[in-house]
Amino acid sequence: MNSFENRRSFIKKAGALAGAFSVNSFFNRLHAAEWQELEKAHLHKSPLEMATDEDYWTVIQQGYSASSSPIIILNNGGVSPSPLAVQQAVERFNQMSNQGPSYYMWRILDQGRENLRAGLAKLGGCDPEEVAINRNATEALVTIIYGLDLQKGDEVIGSTQDYPNMMQAWQQRALREGIVYKQLTFNFPSENDEEIVAAYRKAITSKTKIIHLTHVINWNGQIMPILKIARMAHEKGLEVIVDGAHSYGLLDFKIPDLEADYFGTSLHKYLSAPIGSGMLWIKKEKITKVWPLICAGDPKSDNIRKFENLGTRSFPIEQGIGEALNFHNAIGTKRKEERIRYLKDYWATKAEKIPGVKIHTSLKREFSCALAGVSVDGLTPGELESRLMRDFKIHTTPISIANINCVRVSPHVYTKISDLDNLVFGLEKISKG
Known part of the structure; x- marks a missing residue:
């Protein structure tokens, strides 16, 4: 085989490898056959029954190198390790990229983003045209926080128990633009949704425009009554932003069912995607009103892709998300x-x-x-x-x-x-x- 044929063969194989949703995916090569047999043996069991089936979960554990770590990792809420299939994908895509970055990144790996967008949207139960791929929840949510038009005196309601990066973004807008950032404090743990909803309702004034919520409180795991708060807020003409860093890929829900307007999450927590991956969701009719952090075209476009203009990014990390989706979906949310x-x-x-x-x-x-x-x-x-x-x-x-x-x-x-x-x-x- 001559050098031209070698090169053509490599490019063909590289194109196949770039598809996490193809038969050549790393997940399929590492786990598909064994997991299919495993699934057949457990079809009769409900998710609740499966929760205590150690034989099943022992097989799943073997898919993670972290399961044999010399230390016991119990801070997965910070960042979760990726399964072996994801690690191998990122490593292979990185090797591919470095054989010719401007070709393999932009001509091959970058072509996989639409399939990836569709996969993330399917898991979130939403329209792919509402999903942008970012690097973490901070980037996704700060895009919304900085991208919404607010005037001096407009009020935003959040909590002292939200994530610091989001609180600081709102505080910066207050300093620079004179918006009013009000924060509630709750006595967690709470087992009374109505008290939480009532606290937000009481804080609303005629100047309130936005309520910023955290789906799962980062600090102690409290699940917030997002739907109840969102419905109350919308009755009063307000918009709702949800920080879903600790819910997407863990809780069984569909993003639109929260009835929020904006949602941001990290994918490197419970989805176990590569470290440095995230997702932004904006209700379709709201996209045009949000200014992108980095503008590379019409900032008032209704195309969700305007929020992906990050310049050169890690395409291997981005494409590794697809293998995390394969791993997650094979288990089931x-x-x-x-x-x-x-x-x-x-x-x-x-x-x-x-x-x-x-x-x-x-x-x-x-x-x-x-x-x-x-x-x-x-x-x-x-x-x-x-x-x-x-x-x-x-x-x-x-x-x-x-x-x-x-x-x-x-x-x-x-x-x-x-x-x-x-x-x-x-x-x-x-x-x-």
């Missing part, structure tokens, strides 16, 4: 949600029985899923987090924001029951001094 909720309940129900240990998250299923906060009497969150890591090689994250002070624990599907037994053992030992 509801099955995944029930398993991760079961893991949270497994350790938290044991830990709350330990003298001196307190759980800072409701364990009722409608109010939490993956994340839960824990504290030990006499220790600061930082001290508890340090002890868990130093003495038991358990990685968590300390939380001290507003009135929430705890260590956040967030397992994932690759987390073993033995890992959580070690966590409970560690908490018991630490609580005894």
Whole structure:
């Protein structure tokens, strides 16, 4: 075979590899056959029944290199590791890109974005023409925060328990433009949706334009009543922004069913997409009114792609999202949600029985899923987090924001029951001094 034929053969293979939704996907090569047999053996079980099936989840765990990590990773709410199929895809696409970046990135890998957009939209139950691919929830949500027209004196209602990057973006608009940024503080955990809705309703004035909400509170895992708040807000003519960093790829919901106007999320949390990937959703009729952060054309266009004008980006990371979708969809959102909720309940129900240990998250299923906060009497969150890591090689994250002070624990599907037994053992030992 001559050099021309070699090159043509390579380009043909490269084009096939670039499609995460093709028969040549990394997921298909690594897992498809085994998982199909696994699925046949479990068709009769509901997602709730599957949550405790350790034989099934042992196979899933093997899809993650993190399952054999020398430390126990229980901070998946910060950033989750990617499965092997995703890692291998990113590595292969990176190698491909570096054999000729301007050709392989823009002529091959970039051509996969529309299939990827469709896959993300299908998972979110929305129109692909409402989905833009970004790098994280911050980029997606700040695009909305900076992109909406507001006048001096216009009010935005948020919470002191929202994510700092979003709070700071609103604070910057207040400083520069004179908008009014009002923040509520809640006593979490809460098991009363009506109290939460009433707090937002009470804060609304004739000048209020927007309510900014966090779907799952980053700090202690509280699931907020987004639909109830959104309906109340719309009755008063307001718009609603939702931070879905900790819900998309974890909770079984469709984005339009939240009845919000704008939604942003990170994909490198519970979807397990490559680190540095995110998604923006804007209700179709709202796209034209949002100014893009980086303008490369008509800023008033109604094309969602105007929010993807980032210049040169990591195409390998972007295309790796498709393999994460393959992995996620093969498990199923509801099955995944029930398993991760079961893991949270497994350790938290044991830990709350330990003298001196307190759980800072409701364990009722409608109010939490993956994340839960824990504290030990006499220790600061930082001290508890340090002890868990130093003495038991358990990685968590300390939380001290507003009135929430705890260590956040967030397992994932690759987390073993033995890992959580070690966590409970560690908490018991630490609580005894």
